[in-house]
Amino acid sequence: xxxxxxxxxxxxxxxxxHVYIKAEGENTTMFLPxxxxxxxxxxxxxxxxxxxxxxxxxxxxxxxxxxxxxxPIGCAYDTWHTKRYISDNDNFQLKxxxxxGMKESHVIFGGEKQLEKSxxxxxDAMPESKRMFLYTTCTTALIGDDTRAVARRVMDxxxxxxxxxxxxxxxxxxxxxxxxxxxxxxxxxxxxGTLEPEITSPYTINFIGDYNIQGDTFLLQEYWDRLGxxxxxxxxGNATYDELRCMHRAQLNVVNCARSAGYIANELxxxxxxxxxxxxxxxxRYMADGLRKIGxxxxxxxxxxxxIEEEYAKYKPQLDWYRERLTGKKMAIWTGGPRLWHWTxxxxxxxxxxxxxMSSKFGHQEDFEKAIxxxxxxxxxxDDANEKEFFEVIDMVRPDVIFTGPRVGELVKKxxxxxxNGHAYHNGPYMGFLGFVNxxxxxxxxxxSPMWKLAAQDIREx
Amino acid sequence: MExxxxxxxxxxxxxCLWQFFSRAWDREENIEGVLNxxxxxxxxxxxxxxxxxxxxxxxxxxxxxxxxxxxFGWIRDMNKEELHALFQGVKQRMREIVITSSHNEELHVxxx
Numbered sequence: 001x002x003x004x005x006x007x008x009x010x011x012x013x014x015x016x017x018h019v020y021i022k023a024e025g026e027n028t029t030m031f032l033p034x035x036x037x038x039x040x041x042x043x044x045x046x047x048x049x050x051x052x053x054x055x056x057x058x059x060x061x062x063x064x065x066x067x068x069x070x071x072p073i074g075c076a077y078d079t080w081h082t083k084r085y086i087s088d089n090d091n092f093q094l095k096x097x098x099x100x101g102m103k104e105s106h107v108i109f110g111g112e113k114q115l116e117k118s119x120x121x122x123x124d125a126m127p128e129s130k131r132m133f134l135y136t137t138c139t140t141a142l143i144g145d146d147t148r149a150v151a152r153r154v155m156d157x158x159x160x161x162x163x164x165x166x167x168x169x170x171x172x173x174x175x176x177x178x179x180x181x182x183x184x185x186x187x188x189x190x191x192x193g194t195l196e197p198e199i200t201s202p203y204t205i206n207f208i209g210d211y212n213i214q215g216d217t218f219l220l221q222e223y224w225d226r227l228g229x230x231x232x233x234x235x236x237g238n239a240t241y242d243e244l245r246c247m248h249r250a251q252l253n254v255v256n257c258a259r260s261a262g263y264i265a266n267e268l269x270x271x272x273x274x275x276x277x278x279x280x281x282x283x284x285r286y287m288a289d290g291l292r293k294i295g296x297x298x299x300x301x302x303x304x305x306x307x308i309e310e311e312y313a314k315y316k317p318q319l320d321w322y323r324e325r326l327t328g329k330k331m332a333i334w335t336g337g338p339r340l341w342h343w344t345x346x347x348x349x350x351x352x353x354x355x356x357x358m359s360s361k362f363g364h365q366e367d368f369e370k371a372i373x374x375x376x377x378x379x380x381x382x383d384d385a386n387e388k389e390f391f392e393v394i395d396m397v398r399p400d401v402i403f404t405g406p407r408v409g410e411l412v413k414k415x416x417x418x419x420x421n422g423h424a425y426h427n428g429p430y431m432g433f434l435g436f437v438n439x440x441x442x443x444x445x446x447x448x449s450p451m452w453k454l455a456a457q458d459i460r461e462x
Numbered sequence: 463m464e465x466x467x468x469x470x471x472x473x474x475x476x477x478c479l480w481q482f483f484s485r486a487w488d489r490e491e492n493i494e495g496v497l498n499x500x501x502x503x504x505x506x507x508x509x510x511x512x513x514x515x516x517x518x519x520x521x522x523x524x525x526x527x528x529x530x531x532x533x534f535g536w537i538r539d540m541n542k543e544e545l546h547a548l549f550q551g552v553k554q555r556m557r558e559i560v561i562t563s564s565h566n567e568e569l570h571v572x573x574x
Contacts, residue, residue, distance in 0.1 A: 027475070029563035036568075185574070251514060262484055266574040275518035278479035289525050296521035345476065365566040370482050373475040 008388035018383040035383040049170030053179025063087035071137025131241035141169035175362035184263035197246035201230035209257025212237030214428030283346025322440035327352030334404035337363025341370035356397040359385040418446035467551035499523030
């Protein structure tokens with residue numbers, strides 16, 4: 001089947017290039033949705049801005065760093081406290097956000113003095129923190145504030161602090177994906193290689209594209225510890241600023257989220273010759289195969305097999321209990337991009353769940369190549385879906401559960417369809433062996449809950 | 463042979479992330495590295511990897527060769543020449559799907 005023009009899109013026919021239903025015998029050389037292109041006027045996108053991609057997704061995860069947003073207060077508030085990436089230092093990064101608090105007068109007369117004052121105030125208020133991520137926003141980029149010059153001046157006055165500049169205003173790209181890109185490349189250019197790590201193991205990796213959502217990083221760290229592997233840097237789950245400066249010393253880059261962080265893995269390969277090994281950290285077989293590859297790289301296959309055996313013994317019976325009860329259920333994945341291809345076969349293989357619709361906010365064509373190659377025939381694949389498309393697709397495929405973000409989640413809850421937070425999880429972590437049991441449990445609780453039927457009843461008629 | 467090539471290609475398409483790296487040159491490098499390694503593991507002898515890149519390709523190749531032998535019993539009955547022809551065919555199909563006929567407009571962008 002070629003690309004599809006949904007009924008709700010008849011007045012914006014360009015949307016046909018973004019919606020695909022896979023037919024038997026088709027592959028991505030025949031059809032591939034347009035993606036990572038500007039949202040078409042007239043369609044109400046679910047996307048975030050480029051600044052949000054840099055700050056909310058990657059930068060703000062770092063646990064010991066002041067996050068200063070040079071712009072009006074809303075840019076700081078709206079990217080604060082909305083995602084559950086925890087840390088082992090009492091969640092410093094979740095508690096605090098800083099803004100230069102731009103006002104109209106700063107726009108007229110320039111905001112650099114205000115920025116310098118804000119940087120100093122932040123370091124004075126947090127004397128333990130010597131590291132800062134400094135972001136430009138739409139307002140301060142448009143008026144041309146020179147954040148680099150201001151940061152240099154502060155660093156000259158305060159030699160013990162280090163400031164990283166991210167020049168990625170909200171309008172810089174078509175979605176949050178541009179923010180991922182800018183942060184990756186800027187970090188590579190400005191900070192990687194500026195500090196040397198202490199090497200404590202003959203086996204060293206960077207684990208790239210994991211943001212410690214509800215403890216994913218903690219769970220994976222247990223595996224690395226058992227295998228004797230030193231993680232030079234997690235990019236960026238539970239990471240410190242200085243760990244990330246040492247990424248050039250790892251022997252291997254293990255990549256989970258290739259969309260938000262593939263860039264830095266590519267650059268580390270190009271500039272330092274560190275190979276890139278992609279894996280799926282969600283799902284039993286995927287996780288086991290990922291560990292096997294790492295084991296093969298370092299020649300520690302026996303240790304890896306032992307770990308897998310222990311984890312299977314502990315968690316596979318629990319997974320199978322859920323599999324018995326979830327087989328045949330239909331699921332939709334409406335998230336950012338990579339979880340489409342990470343999850344579609346993992347839930348099918350491990351839980352017998354069929355993914356009937358996938359939608360990506362900011363995925364590129366590379367993500368759709370992966371999702372369509374792994375996805376089922378008859379499944380609907382959408383780029384940058386809008387609300388009306390969600391309603392129409394729900395009518396078409398009738399999912400039993402939808403993994404998506406809180407915004408779309410609220411929408412589908414009103415239709416009495418169970419929703420699970422596909423970004424920040426309901427009760428994670430979801431990575432690793434224990435994590436996938438958690439995902440299965442949340443799916444089971446959602447699908448089997450009697451609440452959905454009760455919620456549909458009109459209490460005046462009961 | 464064509465049918466066998468399609469079976470392996472379909473397995474790789476559904477399973478392997480290395481085929482979908484960001485740029486055409488990365489994909490080409492991985493197709494060569496991983497599939498040559500897989501062939502070597504199935505035919506032997508395997509030369510010791512001399513670089514980190516080779517070790518990385520062999521890591522993927524080990525998992526893939528194990529999957530091939532467990533999913534496609536007929537692969538064990540093939541001799542060295544037949545396996546070589548098989549893997550040449552798979553490499554050609556992979557190049558076609560993920561590089562030469564791919565609609566991915568970012569494959570040839572100069573920078574990452």
